[in-house]
Amino acid sequence: MGSNPALPAFFPVLSREAQVHPTVAPVMGCNLRDLANAEDTTMEAMRGKRVGVDSFLLAFQFLTTIRDRSPTGDGGPLKSDNGKVVAHLMGFLSRASLLLSKGVKPVFIFDGKHPELKRDEMETRRARREQAEIEWKAALEIGDFATAQKMAQRCVKYTPEMVEESIEMLSLMGIPAFRAAAEGEAQAAVMAANGQLDAVATQDWDALLYGAPIVVRNLTSDGSKRMGRVIRAQKIDLAQILSENELSRDQLIDLAIMIGTDFHPGIKGIGPKTGLKLIKEFGNIEEICKAKEKEIPLRLDEIREIFRNHPVVQIDDSELNQGDVDVEGLKKFLVDDRQFSQKRFDNAMELLEGAGLVRVGGQTSLFSF
Numbered sequence: 001m002g003s004n005p006a007l008p009a010f011f012p013v014l015s016r017e018a019q020v021h022p023t024v025a026p027v028m029g030c031n032l033r034d035l036a037n038a039e040d041t042t043m044e045a046m047r048g049k050r051v052g053v054d055s056f057l058l059a060f061q062f063l064t065t066i067r068d069r070s071p072t073g074d075g076g077p078l079k080s081d082n083g084k085v086v087a088h089l090m091g092f093l094s095r096a097s098l099l100l101s102k103g104v105k106p107v108f109i110f111d112g113k114h115p116e117l118k119r120d121e122m123e124t125r126r127a128r129r130e131q132a133e134i135e136w137k138a139a140l141e142i143g144d145f146a147t148a149q150k151m152a153q154r155c156v157k158y159t160p161e162m163v164e165e166s167i168e169m170l171s172l173m174g175i176p177a178f179r180a181a182a183e184g185e186a187q188a189a190v191m192a193a194n195g196q197l198d199a200v201a202t203q204d205w206d207a208l209l210y211g212a213p214i215v216v217r218n219l220t221s222d223g224s225k226r227m228g229r230v231i232r233a234q235k236i237d238l239a240q241i242l243s244e245n246e247l248s249r250d251q252l253i254d255l256a257i258m259i260g261t262d263f264h265p266g267i268k269g270i271g272p273k274t275g276l277k278l279i280k281e282f283g284n285i286e287e288i289c290k291a292k293e294k295e296i297p298l299r300l301d302e303i304r305e306i307f308r309n310h311p312v313v314q315i316d317d318s319e320l321n322q323g324d325v326d327v328e329g330l331k332k333f334l335v336d337d338r339q340f341s342q343k344r345f346d347n348a349m350e351l352l353e354g355a356g357l358v359r360v361g362g363q364t365s366l367f368s369f
Contacts, residue, residue: 030256032205034272035241038234043222045235046199047103050320051219052188054202055092055108055177056158058220059166062091064153074140075149077156080339088162089169089338093348095220096175100322101351104219107197107320108170108177110163111184112313115306117263117299129155172330174323174357178313186210186310196317199235206261208238209253209307246280253307254285263303267294325349325357 063077066087077087092108099106114122132154139148163179170177180187188200189210200212201219208215215236222233242249258275260266267289270278282288289296297303327349334340352358 030205030209030259030261032208032241032252032256032272035245035252035276036205036208036236037240037244038217038236040232041216041222041235042233043099043102043104043219045233046216046219048105049198050105050107050196051099051216052191052197052200053099053106053108053220054185054188054200054204054207055110055166056184057203058091058095059088059158059162060156062088063156063158066090067149067152069149072145073149075136075145075152082339084338085162086338086340088158088166089334090340090344092166092170093173093334093344096170096173097348097351099220100173100175100355100357103355105322106175106201107188107191108166108175109184109188110167110177110179112180112182112187115182115263115311117302117306121262129157169330169333172326172333173352174325176320176322178315178319181311181313183210183310185212187312188212190310190312191315196315196320206256206307208236208241209249209256209261210310211238211249213238245276247276250304250308251279251284253304255279256307257297257300257303258285258288261303263306264297264299267297322357325352327358 063085066078068074068076068078077085078090080086096106096108132151136148136151136155139145139151167177167179183206185200185202185204185207188197188202189207189212191197192200192213193211199214199216200207201216203217205215215238216233217236218231218233221231224231238249241247242252245252247255255272255275257264258267258270258279259272267285278288278292282291285300286296288294331345335342335345349358
């Protein structure tokens with residue numbers, strides 16, 4: 001579609017379609033909102049904190065939001081004139097620079113191989129995306145660009161090549177970035193539970209099931225607007241959830257399985273409120289199913305184990321330190337190879353210089369705030 005990527009430095013979180021359609025940037029996992037007493041927070045409040053960023057959903061937000069919206073455009077993610085998709089890189093450059101300028105120490109974690117237990121869920125998503133792609137191409141053939149742009153959001157793919165590009169760019173910015181063994185939010189949660197991270201930034205409630213002590217939702221969107229409303233970051237404390245609801249972590253996991261997770265659709269007729277009442281009365285899923293004459297979920301112990309002991313990549317603490325920005329390398333990667341505007345590059349450099357991450361006159365001051 002050929003378009004010079006000189007968009008504003010910051011952009012909406014998600015279009016309305018991306019918020020509501022499950023094949024576009026899906027909010028994964030079990031919704032524990034009813035149990036959580038979320039507290040409003042800000043990027044500034046996370047100053048000096050090492051935060052694991054679940055990067056999968058972010059990438060989809062960028063790909064579905066930074067796209068060709070011209071009257072006869074196909075609606076796909078924005079590309080440079082040489083045909084390379086750059087929407088994901090624009091997004092990560094903008095958000096990462098902003099986080100660093102606020103004093104946050106981000107660690108970007110990307111999904112690895114999804115657990116076999118998630119196969120059915122991934123197949124469902126793939127089928128929806130493929131159907132959307134058929135409708136997208138059909139709309140383009142007849143010149144129905146309005147429909148084509150809507151359907152384009154629903155067949156976005158975050159390819160392995162795009163993941164590697166994202167990691168390469170973040171590394172040039174001196175930011176720790178790597179692939180998880182499996183689920184990105186689970187890797188971050190385990191690292192936080194082990195004291196390597198101070199918090200996990202994710203939209204996925206499952207991070208709590210994996211043991212993340214502190215989860216921050218909407219962190220990278222804090223202060224932006226969605227449908228006329230200002231978005232606020234929200235901090236959720238796992239210990240507080242367990243204490244206020246008188247649950248153990250194992251019981252929270254069982255409750256989530258009954259409601260429905262990526263690994264099991266849930267037990268019919270059981271929502272958050274009913275599930276909470278039942279788990280507090282009977283203690284676990286087996287006793288609930290026995291009392292209510294329901295079938296015990298298949299592979300229950302395997303699902304529990306996924307949450308209790310999720311496979312992770314072992315990362316040394318030394319690999320989590322922010323480094324200097326490779327200014328020349330980053331400029332070649334973005335401006336020379338992917339036709340980013342000089343203005344966009346300069347805007348990012350200004351934020352990074354303010355954070356003390358760009359070497360000036362032979363001196364540098366990492367996180368000197």
